[in-house]
Structure formats: structure tokens, C-alpha cells
Amino acid sequence: MAAGWARDHGRPLLALTVDHGLSPDSARWTAFAGEAARAAGADWRALPWTGPKPAAGLPAAARAARHRLIADAARAAGARIVLFGHTADDLAEGERMRAEGSTLGRVRDWSPSPAWPEGRGLMLLRPMLDVGRAELRDWLTARGSGWIDDPANEDPRFARSRARASLLPMGEGGARAVRRGRMRGCDVDDRAPNSLTLSRQDDGSAAVRSSPLPMGEGSFALDRAVSARTLAAALVCAGGGDRPPRGDRLDRLLTRLRAGEAFTAVLCGARLEAGPDRILVTREAGEFARRPAAPQPLAPGIETVWDGRWAVTAAGPGWSVAPAAGRRAALSKADRARLDALPPAARGGRPVLVSDGAAGPILAENAAAVRSLVEERLALALGRMTHESDLAPRAHGAPPRNHLFSGADFTEQGGAPRLQGSKRA
Template identity: 75%
Template sequence: MAVAADWARDHGRHLLALTVDHGLSPDSAAWTAFAGAAARAAGADWRALSWTGPKPSTGLPAAARAARHRLIADAAREAGARVILFAHTADDVSEGEVMRAEGSTLGRLRDWSPSPAWPQGRGLMLLRPMLDVGRGELRDWLRGQGRDWIDDPANEDPKYARSRARVSLLPLGEGAPEGRMRVDCEKGGTQPPRTLSRQNAGFAAVRSNPLSSGEGTLELDRDVDALVLAAALVCAGGGDRPPRGDRLDRLVLRLRAGESFTAVLCGARIEAGPEHVLITREAGEFARRPTPPLPLPPGVETVWDGRWALTAPGAGWSVVPAAGRLAALSKADRSRLNVLPAAARGAAPVLIRNDATAPVLAGTAVVARSLVEERLALALDRMTHETELGPRAHGATPRNHLFSGADITEAGSAPRFQGSRRE
């Protein structure tokens, strides 16, 4: 926060600090007050957020992390922010590696990644500028600045995997482990982390369908990277959980073998043809798990099925899937839907008003935009600067970040960032 406050003053930027009180420690109220005082002393605005309600008896760290990201994402969107700064260090990276080696499914930390909260974190990116710095180095700097900090005693509790990983790394010292790769967006010439380069290698495998681009339908090459395929499935399916490793591996093996097939995973439908793979939302999920119409409050952006953001200009509108209602659409609406692959049509959003029986296609009566393409572009590092983050209304024709090669070099090479993500 101290570093960010200095940067914000130098660049004339507004800084909002957020503190999440998880309600898990008797000292949490005092810690929150400490954080608020520190934020104000640094010249930042500040908000306190609270994780309320019952807490799980198992999986508490994961639940707390998910709740924290949801609360922060909601506050960031309310403030009009696009980028959220986190102060993870090189030690957090090392501890995560130890935890994954012991079976944890904790994701890898990257310097620039989308918010994991969905749909609360849509359009939000996380920036971690301290991943090259060790925890000890930061503490030495703070001491030199005459600043204090709080050590959560839970970090020393051996019942938590993070604490055990931290203890196991103590003999290695506080700095970054030898040989750890890093990204330097400003200086260039350094190698990206393996997670970045593996995802970058799959960019060329994602194709644009000119007829259905912007409607949540994706076309992939059969040799698509497993990580890219997993991201495409989650985004097209509208969920927030990646596929299990064994199921994803079997899917990749079938693609590598040249098999033509249809499958469903993560709520997404995979149609593997001779050359390409079509990824759409599986419309049959709506019959298997029926949900009531979702009301659209006037003037409020509402996310439907994790794939569409809809804003109604007036009252009385609700959104439902097109499945089972295609024949009731007008001839003009059916013509618009017919440009989509047949498998994708039933998953399109349609609108009903005041319980009327005749539905209308979303986008004709309310503002509608697909979240699938933007979400996948963020997941695959296709947006490398905060100025590239922004909603696009249905019918607009902006530059397509997902399929444009303007920002990153061709597949297989290290990414070249145009400008600094830190500005």
C-alpha cells in the first residue's frame, strides 16, 4: 500500500484500500482499525469489508479466500476500478509450489491475472507487482521507513497447509528461490513463468467464428493446449470451476487421437470434428437443471448463466434460455439465431416481459453483451493493459482481444508487452 500510494501521487491516480475482516480472530477488529489508519496516513481512501454468516468446519482457508475475492471484486466494481493490487511476494510463490507438490489445487500466482471471483470479478484484473521481492526484503524496507505491520498468528498454525509450507521453506531464507523465473514488463528480455508461456502457446488454437463471434461460441484447433481448453470450457459453460484433471486429460487424448465426438464438460458442449473443435454452452443443462426466469432490475447490469450481462431499460423484463422457446420467437429473431451453430441456439438468452408468453431475443429489447470472449481473453493474457479493460455492448464491433495478434507475438514465443501493465 505504501508503494502504491507513492505511485498514485506521482501519477495523479486515485487509490482505494480495502480491508477484509473475516471474523476468524478475536483481534480482527483491531487489525482492521490498524489497516484503516495506515491507509489514511498514506493518503488513500479506505473501506472495511466483512465476511459475515456461518463459516465452514472444513476447507476454511479456501472458503475465506473465495469470500475475500468476492467482497473485494464487488467493492472494486462499485468504485469503478479495473485493476486490484495484491502484495504477494516471492515467498508466497514458493509456498504455493510446496502446497501443490503436497496435493493442493491452489492456483499459481501470476503478476497479471483475472479476478477468480465469478461473476463478481468480471472485467477485473489482479496485479501483483511484488512477486520479484522476498518477504524479508519488504520488511527490511518497511523498518527503514519506520512503518509497522501485522503478523497473523494463523500463519504459524501447523493445521494449515500454508503454515506448514512456510516452515518447510525456512532453511532457504526469505528471498526468492534460486532459478525462479519472472516477468519484467518494462525492461523486457526475461522469461515468463511457465504458466504464462503454456497459455500463450495455445493462443493460435483459439479461432474466431465470423458468424457467431461475440455470442459465446468458440472454435479451437484440435491440438489446443490443455490449459487453454480448460479455460475455454469454463468460460463457455459460464461456471467458475475448472474440469477435473483426469477428465480433461481424457478429452485431450481423444482430440490428439483424431477422434470425432461430442461430449459435455463444465456445462459446455464439445463437438470435435475432423479439423476443429466447437465449444458452446450445453443447452441440455437447462432441462436437467431448470431455473426460474431471472428478473432484470431496470438500469442494473445483471449476469445470466455466467455468460451474459444484461441491462433492461424498463421494468418487467426477465431472461430465460431459448431452449423450448425457439418456435415462439419472431421470424426476425429466428433468423438472427440461425447464424449460430445449431447446438448453440438453445443456450441463447431470450426475454419475456410481465409473464408474456411470446419471448424476444436478448439484445433487441435490452442491452446485452456476451462475457465469454472477454473472460477467455483475460484468462489467456490477451489484455495486457488496464486501458484494454472495458465492457462492450451487444452489436458493437470493437477490436477483438481474443483473436487479435496485435498485443502478443505468435504462439510458441515469449510475450512482448506493448507498454507497461503497471501504469
């Protein structure tokens, strides 16, 4: 389906197969996938998961490795969107697993890559969530195409297999009854005739104000009526990590906000300062003292992600990047003035460059190309980039659009996403 859409719109298509190396048949399955991809007219790459495998938590480890490998390959190819073939049955199985206590995240039709920082700027699109597995197999059979059934899907040791077995009596209709969201296919709209687009239904909203600070400072000013989803995303993005806050801790923060309390809290490596009118969320500089680390070396001309929040590309050799926390006094007078223009809580998390040959540290932008990853990451997490051309000019053939974090207020739109447009692939 993707190959047909790509041919119609003059787009390159790269198919990726992750070989987890967990089955004696995995090499044969990988070869089968490569042949099928090339027969459809796509380029293809195999991505082996090498190294030791954990004795416990294997499905979660395999999933994390899979997303990292796919993200690295997609970024290397210059892609910004990866299509996945999850079906309505996958949604139903996930719901059953969560009902039985699993912490597995929900599969969404349009979502950021969960791999961080490998998946920075990368979106996942799942256009088959309105289609059942049996329906898809009927379609393949009618075309004379085959598929592979992994025997591990029948292994009762795994929660996914148990959920699948428990749903079998429900049949196709049962899977459809518990799905979340509706997908209509890979559609196109007139803004960019060769691009993918997605829109959201407006069945709820939570107001969020973007930061009044200069763009790229990695901080957010939020309304006290912020939703739990938005607050969690802001904390994770500002803290630079990849683990969401525990539900009980997040609930306590929201309770204090709703009560109008003025307070400071630290969660997910982020600092939350709740004042009378707004909430400031930024990196908690104290984390650098609590978990000290050596400056991170920078290879000239190679983008390096520092602290999960900044992409830094040094122009020359010999530089390493470190936090401004604990180094302010050694900065030049001009750099101190630039740093002091920021709110106090935001100063220590700024990147500085250090070098054996330099007299002292300097603000990173003096000798490197520096960009904050925080604002785009939050926009992606909240679904504020709903069109391929919203992401970046690197998308194949798609014209660039203005970043949705423009310094103006914006609103997080709730509801289930769906593809829209006048033409279906």
C-alpha cells in the first residue's frame, strides 16, 4: 500500500526489517521481508539487533531496541515519518494487557518515536488501525501474497500472546469494539500534494501557553489549568529524559496546582515553579550536582545530543559540552550578561563549551551550532504537528512550514486523530 502511494506521488520509500535474532528462523524471515519489499518497488535494509539479550523483560527490551534501530535508520535516510502496520487487533490486545496490569503504552495512529534521542524529530504513522488482522490477510490472499506467523505469538509465557488468545472468541468485531481512533488510509491534502496529513477531532482541550522566553531556551510557561497529559509531556521534555512521571506524583502536583498553591517541585529532572499566574517548567540545574558527569566530547561537524535537550555541532576540534551550572563565574562578562538575561532557574541548564586550549568556558553558541530540541519535542508529543511538512524541510519532497511553537499561545487539542484528505492511497 505504501509503495503504491509512493509511486503515485514521486516519493522514495525505504522498508526496514529488524532482525531480533531471537528465532532460528529469523534470517529466513528477514530474507522473505527483503524480497517482498523489493518486489513492491521499495528500497530495503535489514537492521540486526546484536549483543546480549536480557533474561527478563525480553519483549520490552526488544521493543526498545527495535525503535532505536528504526529511528537511527530513518534519520540516516533523511526521513521524518515511519509507517507501521499495526491493526485493530493490536489495539485490542494492548487494551487487554493494560486491563491486566501491564504498563504498556497505548498505540496511537500519529505519535513521536519513543526512542530518545535517536528518534528526535521522527513521527510514527499507523494507517491500518481501522483494519483487522483477518481482513488484511484476506486482502493479501486475494493478491497472491504471503506472510509470516511468528510462533512466539502463541507462546503463553508472553503477555501479548495471552491477550491474543483471550480475544480470539471475540472475533473481528471484538477487536474493532475496543480500538481507539479511526484511520482512513494515507491521504493527501492540497497544502502539499505529495505529503501526509493528519487532523484531530475537537472533543476536549487544555490550554497551554508557550514560553515567553526567547525561542530555544528549553523552558515553558504553562497555565495552572494544564492537563495531566500536557504537564507530564512538558516535564519529560524539559528534563531531557524519556521516562514519564509516576501517576501518583503527577496527581499530587496537579492537586497543588488546582488549589492555587505557590511552590517549587522537581520531577523527571525538570523544575516546576508555580507562581500566582503561571507555571515555569525548566531543567533542574541541581541534577548536574547530584549526578555529576564529565564534559561530553564533540566531534567536529557531527551533531551531538547533550543532556537530551540540545543538539550541538562544534565547528572545530577539541571542544566538549557541559552545563553552565557551577561555571558562571568563569564565563566572560558578555557571556554572564547573556546568561543573566534568563530566569534564574533556566541558567544552569544552558550548554557551555570547554576546551583544554581555552582560557575558560564559553556559551556553546559562541563556537558551535546549537539548537534546543525541547520545543519541537513537546509540540510533537502534544500532536501540534499534524502534517508532514510541519516537521522540517528535510521531509522528502515536502515544502517547509513554520514551526508551531512561534511564541504565541497555543492549545493542546484532545480527541482521536485520523487522516483526512481527498485521495486515499
